[in-house]
Amino acid sequence: LGIGDDAAVIKVKNRSPALVTTDMLMDGVHFDLVKDDPRLVGRKALAVNLSDIAAMAGRPTVAVVSVSLPRKGGRRIAVELFKGIQKLATEFGVSIAGGDTNSWNGPLVIAVTLLGEPTQKRPVLRSGAKPGDVIFVTGELGGTRLSKHLTFKPRIEEAQWLHKHFRVSAMIDISDGLVSDLGHILEESRCGAALRRKAIPVSKKKGVTLANALTDGEDFELCFTVPAKDSWRLAQLGKLPSGVKVAAIGTVISGEGIFWLEQAGSLTPVKAAVIGYRHEFD
């Protein structure tokens, strides 16, 4: 399974399958060293990868870290970065196996590659959603970029628990925004979705709107689908054993597009203007 899911599933002859994912963070784009603690930057560089392994319901194992340090102050930044990485690595049982340390006249760039293993039966892909499946999200959505994008907790434990106790048919982590990332599941699964406006768990943080919950990047919560038959049991829980909320927000439907399920039962398109973060270059 190559490019396109949260992590790649790699199968080498005579080996059980492994997961691999990689993310690169750049100063001024994913963090801002003028105000952000380099320890939290290191933490985030690993955390975003943990979130990808979570989205496959995997168990993280080994990471490697590459950095391009600014020449000025680079040594101090390196020490802090690695402290932040190591702390989170320990928390999630990840070994830091190596890396590559460079310096240059440019801004800080950090790339982490994380290996993992599928848990239980197999990795959960984006492509397994079927019409009738119920769509869930963990936690609360929106406004993360203003607050906890450096400190969010990757949903490794939650994903494994869900995978163990429910038939999770598709899963993704919300890094580009709910609509955008749910869109990836729907595209890979060749389905559409009908969402209930009132079911979206909009963050209670001040100033966060439904639009934020739909489009803000870097929530790093899980969006996943469960066959209808199993979904009632999960919807009734309200919270996972870790204390993280879980909410049923809608249903997978046949056809294309993301719609609001109106009270009268009709479907109106979720506005096309509402798209998540896009990587732009010419």
Added chain:
Amino acid sequence: LGIGDDAAVIKVKNRSPALVTTDMLMDGVHFDLVKDDPRLVGRKALAVNLSDIAAMAGRPTVAVVSVSLPRKGGRRIAVELFKGIQKLATEFGVSIAGGDTNSWNGPLVIAVTLLGEPTQKRPVLRSGAKPGDVIFVTGELGGTRLSKHLTFKPRIEEAQWLHKHFRVSAMIDISDGLVSDLGHILEESRCGAALRRKAIPVSKKKGVTLANALTDGEDFELCFTVPAKDSWRLAQLGKLPSGVKVAAIGTVISGEGIFWLEQAGSLTPVKAAVIGYRHEFD
């Protein structure tokens, strides 16, 4: 086996050991997009990692690629980079499993993480050299940065052949310069070395001196040690089956330091000023 060898040897419960290595290349440091073909930059980003797997006598399997593209012209650069990566990947049987594509206002940064497997008995480490072992290098040394640093051929095939037919006690790829990289073997093996000046295979390219052969970075040849008993057979070959030259350049000795073995049999230190590329930052 953590940080410190060419690649990390990772051992996850119930799995056979795997190799992992990562390298980050930055525009203006490891290449120069003003004059260098982005296809060759992509090639190099994978090739330096292949060289690390070669230094463990490993077989490369799967790579992931992260890039930060300059916003201006980024799309064209991305296409060319990936063409260069894919061509070399195909040549060496590597699958590109995924990656992370970003854009920013900074220069091009590319990080490749490469997985591999040990071949034959086990990976060859830096730490296995013993006094009396003979020191070998492949190919010719020096001046590479001026010519073939973008087009060098990683010594995967040569390393595997050597590992299969000889007892290779320690091995490294020459990325920072012969003296510096041999120094890593000696440091990890707690030994010294006596080299024969005339045996160093100085590149015949115009203007390349012995000093270049000792200190130029990015030769990406192999430096390795073989127990004396096996060494004669290898030294007599002159060339490996691939056509690449192999030369015995000296002997591992007890104690510390790298020396010239003078004709009269005395040892004089290889000048301390002669050190390879250092990663500098404050």
